[in-house]
Amino acid sequence: MFHVCSSNPFREKGFWFKGNLHTHTTNSDGALSPEQTIRLYKKNGYDFLSITDHEVVTGIKQLSEVFKDGFLLIPGAELAVGRSETQTRYHIVALNLEHMIETGDDPQTAIDNVKNEGGEALVAHPSWSALTTHDILKLKGYLGIEIFNSTCHFAVSKGYSTIHWDGLLNRNIAAYGFAVDDAHYHFNEHRPVDACYAWIHLKAPKLTLESVMESIRKGLFYSSNGPEIFDVNVTEESVTVKSSPAKAISFITKNGLGQRFTAMNKPMTEAKYLLRGNERYLRIEVEDGNGGTAWTNAIVFNRE
Numbered sequence: 001m002f003h004v005c006s007s008n009p010f011r012e013k014g015f016w017f018k019g020n021l022h023t024h025t026t027n028s029d030g031a032l033s034p035e036q037t038i039r040l041y042k043k044n045g046y047d048f049l050s051i052t053d054h055e056v057v058t059g060i061k062q063l064s065e066v067f068k069d070g071f072l073l074i075p076g077a078e079l080a081v082g083r084s085e086t087q088t089r090y091h092i093v094a095l096n097l098e099h100m101i102e103t104g105d106d107p108q109t110a111i112d113n114v115k116n117e118g119g120e121a122l123v124a125h126p127s128w129s130a131l132t133t134h135d136i137l138k139l140k141g142y143l144g145i146e147i148f149n150s151t152c153h154f155a156v157s158k159g160y161s162t163i164h165w166d167g168l169l170n171r172n173i174a175a176y177g178f179a180v181d182d183a184h185y186h187f188n189e190h191r192p193v194d195a196c197y198a199w200i201h202l203k204a205p206k207l208t209l210e211s212v213m214e215s216i217r218k219g220l221f222y223s224s225n226g227p228e229i230f231d232v233n234v235t236e237e238s239v240t241v242k243s244s245p246a247k248a249i250s251f252i253t254k255n256g257l258g259q260r261f262t263a264m265n266k267p268m269t270e271a272k273y274l275l276r277g278n279e280r281y282l283r284i285e286v287e288d289g290n291g292g293t294a295w296t297n298a299i300v301f302n303r304e
Helices: 034-043 061-066 107-116 133-137 150-156 162-169 209-218
Strands: 002-004 015-020 048-051 072-081 090-095 120-123 144-149 176-180 199-204 221-224 229-234 238-246 248-252 259-262 268-274 281-287 293-296 299-303
Touching (some): 199 209, 229 281
Parallel strands (some): 015 048, 048 072, 144 176
Antiparallel strands (some): 002 299, 015 199, 090 120, 229 238, 248 259, 281 299
16 A cells, blocks of 8 residues: 655646746846846746846845746845865855845755745755766755756756655655756757756746745746646556657656657657556656656655
């Protein structure tokens, strides 16, 4: 017997909203002004955006008045603090942060103080930051990690950090996985633009700061840079996912378990994994034919 300890957004009431939680503007090292950045994301079908400039909180009250018709802004900042095992900096994305805080040049202090202000913290781009799983294991109180980062992917091919995610999940640390842009609007002849490429799809009752932040805290979202996930159904015997056309669907858990389904003749839109009985967590990846991936948060089982 078991029961599921994690939330399933596909079984919650509410509406789906699309958003990016890591964005830069001319207030730090982005190429577009806050107003231009908001217009860009709104034009591309996003419903909410967090502006997370480096070491500064971009004021959103005036911007919110300008873009108040069906678009939500979340205040935030990106904090570079501390040193990893290899002497690189931790980068912490602070969400729902209305003013700068003291960090003590320490990632745990930064996370603690973000939470003390009513915000939430994400560990940014672990692969790009050269963080090890052991570096992240030193931290507590953060919501999750960036498992995909558009800027890091297009710039230096270090955008994927799912190996860090599995390292945490295998140790029973139920961290969420976030796909983000880290948008700077940088591009050239061999580098696509790093904006409006990745997102989270979030289920919430309404598009307000309080409602969206509560859904983020509960993990009521999936991440993507391409495919859509339409449903995840969990029973005592199996986990089934339905999605947009995919070339592969993977059910990922501890070694020796899990399964990958590959489309052989035509794209697939559904796959079912039969539970073996000793999975502690299970997450799903959906890959499309254009190189995109969608990720569910981990389904966490409490087995008796």
